[in-house]
Amino acid sequence: xxxxxxxxxxxxxxxxxxxxxxxxxxxxxxxxxxxxxxxxxxxxxxxxxxxxxxxxxxxxxxxxxxxxxxxxxxxxxxxxxxxxxxxxxxxxxxxxxxxxxxxxxxxxxxxxxxxxxxxxxxxxxxxxxxxxxxxxxxxxxxxxxxxxxx
Amino acid sequence: xxxxxxxxxxxxxxxxxxxxxxxxxxxxxxxxxxxxxxxxxxxxxxxxxxxxxxxxxxxxxxxxxxxxxxxxxxxxxxxxxxxxxxxxxxxxxxxxxxxxxxxxxxxxxxxxxxxxxxxxxxxxxxxxxxxxxxxxxxxxxxxxxxxxxxxxxxxxxxxxxxxxxxxxxxxxxxxxxxxxxxxxxxxxxxxxxxxxxxx
Numbered sequence: 001x002x003x004x005x006x007x008x009x010x011x012x013x014x015x016x017x018x019x020x021x022x023x024x025x026x027x028x029x030x031x032x033x034x035x036x037x038x039x040x041x042x043x044x045x046x047x048x049x050x051x052x053x054x055x056x057x058x059x060x061x062x063x064x065x066x067x068x069x070x071x072x073x074x075x076x077x078x079x080x081x082x083x084x085x086x087x088x089x090x091x092x093x094x095x096x097x098x099x100x101x102x103x104x105x106x107x108x109x110x111x112x113x114x115x116x117x118x119x120x121x122x123x124x125x126x127x128x129x130x131x132x133x134x135x136x137x138x139x140x141x142x143x144x145x146x147x148x149x150x
Numbered sequence: 151x152x153x154x155x156x157x158x159x160x161x162x163x164x165x166x167x168x169x170x171x172x173x174x175x176x177x178x179x180x181x182x183x184x185x186x187x188x189x190x191x192x193x194x195x196x197x198x199x200x201x202x203x204x205x206x207x208x209x210x211x212x213x214x215x216x217x218x219x220x221x222x223x224x225x226x227x228x229x230x231x232x233x234x235x236x237x238x239x240x241x242x243x244x245x246x247x248x249x250x251x252x253x254x255x256x257x258x259x260x261x262x263x264x265x266x267x268x269x270x271x272x273x274x275x276x277x278x279x280x281x282x283x284x285x286x287x288x289x290x291x292x293x294x295x296x297x298x299x300x301x302x303x304x305x306x307x308x309x310x311x312x313x314x315x316x317x318x319x320x321x322x323x324x325x326x327x328x329x330x331x332x333x334x335x336x337x338x339x340x341x342x343x344x345x346x347x348x349x
Contacts, residue, residue: 012318012322015319018330019294019322019325027268027269028193028268029264030185034199035182038181038202039177041203042173042177046170049210
């Protein structure tokens with residue numbers, strides 16, 4: 001013990017004269033034969049434990065698999081049903097993209113099948129070209145200005 | 151036959167054919183000192199047995215990974231320290247379980263001579279120790295009863311030497327206050343002074 005430790009120890013002892021006046025003894029009784037039996041008891045538990053790790057893992061897997069299946073099902077159900085790339089665009093973004101110079105709508109519309117046409121939140125009616133013509137005809141819409149602009 | 155050293159025990163443990171034998175010897179060698187520490191921490195003999203069983207079961211599963219640059223006893227002591235604190239925390243986990251309830255339950259065994267052979271001042275001291283929070287109780291027990299050096303305590307608890315010194319000093323003051331509580335009244339006598347004057 002260094003001098004510093006010794007001084008610290010004395011300091012502590014000075015603060016607690018009653019505590020340090022108590023003789024140190026072990027006041028706890030241990031039942032007879034405890035320390036003879038105890039190693040065997042621990043040994044038995046340890047042996048039991050080393051025999052059962054596979055069983056424990058199987059039990060854990062049996063509990064974890066249904067939970068995992070539920071999580072996968074929940075995640076799958078909560079995901080948007082549309083193509084994520086399409087769903088990621090807002091209608092405004094799609095319009096901006098459609099009117100940009102790089103965007104050739106005619107080519108894309110010609111290449112795309114009807115099923116591939118994107119569905120926007122704000123669009124509630126989808127018409128085939130024939131249906132669109134029938135709509136124009138039925139509502140007597142004049143397309144002259146539009147055709148001149150083109 | 152001489153008692154095997156810790157290094158010999160570890161070497162025996164790592165061989166499949168002598169694993170159980172080595173572990174049995176290891177428990178026999180270290181059980182009493184560890185029991186003393188755990189019993190001071192939890193007081194109740196049944197709880198002590200539970201904690202000590204967990205200590206050695208953890209040693210059983212962890213001994214293969216034990217690094218031999220550390221002392222086996224310090225490593226076991228660290229497990230005992232952590233297990234005791236975890237056990238005390240678990241006991242307090244109930245919504246309606248207060249610190250006082252746990253302490254009363256743990257110290258109830260001190261009422262019978264079957265479990266406690268100390269005199270009144272020893273009983274009072276142990277009750278005072280049980281009023282300390284678990285971590286501080288561990289520090290006090292390691293220093294005061296087991297007389298560990300601060301450096302060794304630091305390895306066991308993972309706390310700095312400075313913090314341990316401070317914690318021990320505070321614990322000592324608290325226990326002194328518990329022991330002297332009520333002794334200022336003229337009708338009370340100091341049991342330590344009384345015993346010394348009777349010698």
